[in-house]
Amino acid sequence: MAMMEVGAGTLAAVEFAKANGDRFVDELKALLRIPSVSTAPEHAEDVRRAAQFCADELKRIGLENIELIETATTERPGGHPLVYADFLHTTGKPTVLCYGHYDVQPAEPLDEWKSPPFEPTERHGNLYARGAVDDKGQMWMHVKAIESLMISCGGKLPVNLRVILEGEEEVGGEGIATFVREHGERLKADVALVSDTEMFAPETPTLCVGLRGMIYTEIEARGARTDLHSGMYGGTVPNPFVALAQVIAKLKDEDGKILIPGFYDKVQTPTDAELKAWKALPFDEEEYREHEVGSTELTGEPGYTTLERTWSRPTLDVHGMPGGFIGAGAKTVIPAKAVAKVSMRLVPDMTPAETFALYKEYVESICPKGIVLEVRLIHSGDPIVVSTDNAFVRAATEAMREVFGKDTVFVRGGGSIPIVGDFVRELKTPTVLMGFGLPDDNLHAPNEKFNLSNFHRGIESIIRFLAAVGA
Amino acid sequence: MAMMEVGAGTLAAVEFAKANGDRFVDELKALLRIPSVSTAPEHAEDVRRAAQFCADELKRIGLENIELIETATTERPGGHPLVYADFLHTTGKPTVLCYGHYDVQPAEPLDEWKSPPFEPTERHGNLYARGAVDDKGQMWMHVKAIESLMISCGGKLPVNLRVILEGEEEVGGEGIATFVREHGERLKADVALVSDTEMFAPETPTLCVGLRGMIYTEIEARGARTDLHSGMYGGTVPNPFVALAQVIAKLKDEDGKILIPGFYDKVQTPTDAELKAWKALPFDEEEYREHEVGSTELTGEPGYTTLERTWSRPTLDVHGMPGGFIGAGAKTVIPAKAVAKVSMRLVPDMTPAETFALYKEYVESICPKGIVLEVRLIHSGDPIVVSTDNAFVRAATEAMREVFGKDTVFVRGGGSIPIVGDFVRELKTPTVLMGFGLPDDNLHAPNEKFNLSNFHRGIESIIRFLAAVGA
Known part of the structure; x- marks a missing residue:
């Protein structure tokens, strides 16, 4: 894997993604119209429809061994299927595991949405819908980056690839956790790529390197x-x-x-370097208190900053x-x-x-x-901290720097993505958490949105990341 | 008013009540089937149905000037009606004000009821239903005592009588409190009789002389x-x-x-005499803890007995x-x-x-x-302490002694009957709190019950009390 090496295929893939950007958004809208609310038994069929939608597209773009893996059991009759696909013909190159989830949070309270949660609507460069950013939109970036590479590389890919999509991330991810324990070899990879986190601020390419x-x-x-x-x-x-x-x-x-x-x-106290990097982030505590939280004051452990309180304490x-x-x-x-x-x-x-x-x-x-x-x-x-000292993280950093024209910042997240702990601990797979959401994207709340410029830049970043890993 | 004087009419009334006891219970069951939960806006119509049920029966047994008095106002649109009736033809005799309430507590948690809360069910001599003892059952004793006297006295009563029933006792009694302040003259009486308290123990006739x-x-x-x-x-x-x-x-x-x-x-600390009387009551703290409460230990302010903690603290x-x-x-x-x-x-x-x-x-x-x-x-x-030094209290004491064959004890109650404070303070009406519930009747809890033998003895006690007041 050589850094900075951007071949003609990569540039063609980037051009293809740009030329097909409107179609990518239209496809995403079709997926967002499916109310795949995993916690609601009355939406079980919608969840399955979303799984099938993803499986069909992975097949259409040229991936192989497409499978809906059932996770429902007698004890867990409500389990939703996993979607698996792979492309393992790039001899001598690393294998990348792309993860995403096609289920969404409930949309309630409905009366607080400005446009209906399952009727995706563009306003001011944002796409509003339940699941727009968490995680259908971010998952779709993976699919579209793969499609762009496949087309521009003549039906090949620069890396070996496995895709695993789950339909229970919003309800604890029990199905995929069991699958990883029992069939971990089917997800064997050199690196996992997860896009289910957010950027620290607009225009700030971000890698997440720790989760509580x-x-x-x-x-x-x-x-x-x-x-x-x-x-x-x-x-x-x-x-x-x-x-x-x-x-x-x-x-x-x-x-x-x-x-x-x-x-x-x-x-564990974060390293001095990590703490120093956090202090350098563009964070205005008063702005955060007033616009994100809205309480009279912030609280928390004395002697720590807000970022430490939510990331490392x-x-x-x-x-x-x-x-x-x-x-x-x-x-x-x-x-x-x-x-x-x-x-x-x-x-x-x-x-x-x-x-x-x-x-x-x-x-x-x-x-x-x-x-x-x-x-x-x-x-x-389990809490995790992912290693930043490897070529995959460097490739991701460079890919985003190239797209955004700015240095990538390293942050932690306060919440959990349960399966990431399993990737790191069970599969020993280095994991890259490359997310393109924004802090005000209203995850789990009314008026969830995804900034469309970040959707397109995400696709380009993933194209460049996969190309660099396979270079 | 002469004590001990029990005329032929009284004995006939007692006989009538005994002969009609089963019918009285059936009527009570019909009333208990109406879920008149005053705190629940969705039961507003049920509350009104219960009021009308009581009004119809007061009319049927021969009382006059039956009226549903509205208490709802623009500011208080959820107010429930009062039911008023009177019989003021017993020249030269005292006037008794009978009070009760036809509203009930919510029945939740429903899954802890052994039989449905609004389907009255007899088991082991008890009638189980929400409101069985608090206060529909005890209110019904008044109505049935009046009916028995009316029938056996040839359409007359030994006293003048006013009846006032409210539908907001469980939600604070604001409607009746306003009525007392604004139209107190309509409830003018020599004594108020309230049956919304309990006996200190089974087979122990009890007058309550204080409420928190x-x-x-x-x-x-x-x-x-x-x-x-x-x-x-x-x-x-x-x-x-x-x-x-x-x-x-x-x-x-x-x-x-x-x-x-x-x-x-x-x-205020209770008098030495009152504290001494409480110490003489048959109260076994360990028995109370184990059978009434069921916790691992009792708690409460150090330095006070359980009766003091629940009555005077x-x-x-x-x-x-x-x-x-x-x-x-x-x-x-x-x-x-x-x-x-x-x-x-x-x-x-x-x-x-x-x-x-x-x-x-x-x-x-x-x-x-x-x-x-x-x-x-x-x-x-407001908290109240009622005077025990009057002929009405002596008449009540004697009526219950006659029925139960045991001396009446004087206790306080830990709970409130808000209107009693108004009777005592606003109307200056001596009040007799003659209740027939038992400590394990599960007021405000699942499986509320009323001991049917106490229901019948309550009717007889009230017949004898009214007769004695009018003698």
Whole structure:
């Protein structure tokens, strides 16, 4: 693999992509019209339609061994299919695994969309639709980069290629995780390319080199055997919500420091070089507070910047507290039980198992009087940091520099892409997280969009990356 | 009014009630089938149906001036009607005001009911249904006692009578409170009879001589402008649930002492005589913990007995915490807002207005960083202690002694019946709280029940009480 080497085929592919850009967008719109909401059983057939749409296109552009791999089992009847394709005829060249997901988040609340979520609409150079950027639009960049190379290289590719697309990324990715454990050899590659992250800022080519892991838990507090009336029993019966409040107040202090003994022991500080690079990023905290967050102030662990707090520090959040009375008005119940949904984001070298054990032991040790607590693990994912010291990352950096005319920045992401941990740990595959979303693209929210100029520049970056890997 | 005087009419009425007991239960079942949940806007028509059901029956048994008094106003469009009836032809005799309520608590959680909440079902001598004892069943005792006297006295009654039934007791009783303030003369009476309390223990005739008041509030915590993803934002964005937990943990310490400055300043200690009487009651704390409550231990303010904690000490409870994600599984949302439903029970001489002001000021003073709190009063009721030194209380005591063959005990109740405070304070009407529920009747909880033997003994006690008042 030689750097900077851009052959005639590559330039022809770039020209082809430019000439066919409008068609690529039209095809993407057709895919976006399929409401492939993976969490909604009533959309199961739509999810399958989207899978088939992708499989058909991978076949049309010349890939081989196209397969819809079923992940549904008796225990998991709602599993959605994987889409697999490959092209393994480029003797002596590396194999690239392209990953994307064709499922989307639910579109609710519908009344906050300016144009219907499943009727893709262009406004001001953006394409608005559920899944526009997460991840149908970014996945489509891979497909279209491959098509452009295939056409301009006369039915060949500069690299060997495997494509794996999943339909459960938005619901935890259990199907693909099982597939990787059981059939990892079918995804064997020298490098994985994932476009499901975002650029740090407009016009700023970005590689993501770390993702936080997580544990998602429930704490169930039980007091009385049945719901009781607070008039008759208030003052003598333990209240599960008050108990959970006491527990939560002891999990995290008012400055945002987590109080679980040993919680921070394994946390690795980013290198000085990484921290220095973050400080150089164009980040305006007040702008972020006002336009992205909208709270009166930002919070978090003292002594850390906002980027450190969201990228390299673990944290703890409460997502909901089911139980008791949540309707309008008043009901004076002391509920028999209440639950807190509590998750922690983990950073290297924390592990989900160890962190959950510390957490559980601590929560049980601060159990309020008269209350029985049960601490449950719902799901978890490892934190990862991907190595930047390899030719693949250098090729990606160079490809984007070429397209954007600016140096690529290295960032981390606060969230998880569960399968990336599996690529890194199970398959030992170096992974390049080359994303073209923007911070204001409204992922998981109404009015999701994808900047069309980034869609086209993404395709060109991927063409150049694949060409460089195969050079 | 002469004590012990039981005329032929009274005995005939008792016989009539016994002969018609099964019919009385059937009628009650018909009323219980109407889901008159006053807090639920979708049940507004059911609430009105229940009012009409009661009005029709009061007319059928011979009362006069039947009226559905509307309480809805432009400002309060959800107000439910009062039902009024009277019989004022018993010259020279006292006037009794019979009060009850035909609205019920919500039935949720539905899956914990052994038989459907609005399909009354008899098991082991109990009638199970939402509202069985609170208060449709106890209200029906009044109606059936009046019917029995009316029939056996040849269309006359031994007393003058007014009946007022409300449909908002479970949501604060604002409609009747306004009516009492504006048209108190229409409820003018020598004594009010309320059956919405319970017996201290099975086979123990009980008069309630004090009720706690309450304030029911909501604390709304707002952080970010919209829901955010905890992966991308966790660690820097204020979490409304964590904030509410911190606030709640500062409202009540781990021993159950309330930390609001000034909260206990107006609390009156019961008289030595009352405390001594309470100590003589047949109360087994371990039995109560195990069979009524079912928690691992009882909690509450140090230095007070369980009866003091629930009758003569104020307290604070959390009933539910709406917001965020409460479904099964995991959603990693940092919600923009969350709410805590918090109520306080008050004792003489605390007032709702003063207590709410202290609470609101304190909560605002401990508002966590980055959070905006709004503290709202949903409804309130004054605490009361009723006088026991009058002939009406003696008549009630004697009526129950006659029916149960045991001495009546005097207790307080931990809950509120908001209108009783208005009867006592606004109308200066001596009030008799003669209730026939049992401590394990599951008020406000799944599997609410009414012991049918107590229903029938309640009717007889009320017949004897009315006869004695009119003797």
